Amino acid sequence: MRLADLPTPCLVLERGILQRNLDAMARAVARHGVTLRPHMKTAKSMDVARLALANPLGPSQGITVSTLAEAEYFFGHGITDILYAVGITPQKLEQVTQLNAAGAVITVLTDDADMAGLIAEHAHPPRALVEVDCGEHRGGVQPEDPALLDLAMRLGRSFAGVLTHAGQSYLGRSVADMQAMARGECAAAVDAATRLRAAGLDCPIVSMGSSPTALYAEALDGITELRAGVYMLGDLFQAEIGTHALDDIAVTVLTSVIGRRPAEGRVLVDAGGLALSKDRSTEAAPHDWAYGRVLDIGGQPSLGHTLVRRAYQEHGVVELDPALPAPDLPIGAKLRIAPNHVCMTAAAHDRYFVVDGTDTVTAIWPRINGW
């Protein structure tokens, strides 16, 4: 099967780029002697998880997930050590304990005193981390807040450590920014662990993570594990903030030309808001890629600065680079679109068509979507 034969729109995964991204993260993590706990919320694929875990510089055992559907899927494929890194609820605690009863070892997360009590009182309590806010101000307690100790105490024997997520690293725009964010995240996590230990609690897990801080941290003393996910596949936003280069984007949407307006310098393609997502994160980036960067079927930027300017449900309006001669794009011609935010784009698709630098599809890897 060749790319030109695939039904469109669909997801194409370049295996060589994926491996390069995995290797870059493996080197970054190995510098610090910490464990990588890959976050599977981006790739949502067992085939990718196998590669992400098989780090030759220090294999990982456990993964991070963002939904219980992911937890169930990866457990069903043999991964037992799973961190569910979204605040747990009473109902989801029941789902987790059922999976744990079947052999999984799912660790949960909370920043809520009542919920901590419910976890501790459960007949089969899972391990739990306390979420610490390192500056994103989405969830978590401040490292200096007395609530931190209260939460850990309430969790009792379930308490296993602390977790931070530097979502604010997405506001960084330079290596110096990312290094500063990583220092701040590391300090928040380690400060929290230090306070808990000073109070006599064991705090074996000190988990931090985001792709930018994992890649750019200069020192991680006191951190036990790093979580990151988007680094595997990459996207335009991550390229804009410097996590990787533009040609490190491993996933693109294959699309077909469905209409031509040569006088207006544009074509219509069959990748619209559903196939690409309506994510507009690059709006706030140094360069705004609209709804995506258009590449040729080989994944190369031979079309210059060609963008998906508008996205309807199933139609994308592609503006061709006016500085280049009009390309030959008959109806049915195939293009590839690098996404703004790969977590959002990939979630509309149920599989990856895997290639490796050629137009031959070497594998089809399923994804687990939904909840």
Add this chain to the structure above:
Amino acid sequence: MRLADLPTPCLVLERGILQRNLDAMARAVARHGVTLRPHMKTAKSMDVARLALANPLGPSQGITVSTLAEAEYFFGHGITDILYAVGITPQKLEQVTQLNAAGAVITVLTDDADMAGLIAEHAHPPRALVEVDCGEHRGGVQPEDPALLDLAMRLGRSFAGVLTHAGQSYLGRSVADMQAMARGECAAAVDAATRLRAAGLDCPIVSMGSSPTALYAEALDGITELRAGVYMLGDLFQAEIGTHALDDIAVTVLTSVIGRRPAEGRVLVDAGGLALSKDRSTEAAPHDWAYGRVLDIGGQPSLGHTLVRRAYQEHGVVELDPALPAPDLPIGAKLRIAPNHVCMTAAAHDRYFVVDGTDTVTAIWPRINGW
């Protein structure tokens, strides 16, 4: 099963509101004596299609779809008369003709001379419509463009009529705006048909449609069928532009509270950018609903002006109405979120949990997503 027991996030469909919306469209269409060809791109459900086709004022036979996955699904459930209303490509023409060989009667769409030739030359050519641009400037030829006649001639015996889509009606903000858009769309479609007939061609189908123009058209002389889809379910954007009222939104996302920040007047919920979509269409509407309007578990606006202010992959940041006393929302409490753009939001979910004004789930209706 009750709403409070459902895993979150998930889609809730209020059957009574759906039926009210179907009835409103049935009355609107019946005024003109035209046929409604429901567009299933929004609901993507056979259960909804059955209700949409069973219009007591004049049942419909055929549907409209936006993907060949929808075409295959609905044909598999017994619907044969299907209009695939997105520009056809050579590869998709093969898929269509295979379904037609199996008994479907799929009509295709084009505005491209080369593609029209390929359709006509096919061993088993499907019926085809020529897309006419009525002012949206996305696809289609102008009604007065000589290319219109050329396309119809090239299609030969495949030629079955013309089609317009007034996507620009989404820019309307009043009944008068919608009436003007409908007049413009109707005029473009009928002008095109008139020109083709004057040239000696038969033009049996004159198809127009968008929910706003279908609902607000004052006269549709010369139109043979109306296409509309979003009217079935409704959303905040359609409410803002006046297609329906806020309490006509039939689909909401059920979500659970996963974090609390009372000092900041907000809670975190487990419906983020994936469960809600990143659609921000109400940004351009009279009222900007951010990432969605938050209702109580009964679907009522008892929380006042409470919004999803930010949407991460699996986290939604809910800003509570500061004018109301802080509601009692422990971890696990359930809320419902009315979406900005239901076509985008629903596509992240694989089923509807159907209720009818109570908290009892009376049915589960699957959806067909993807391509």
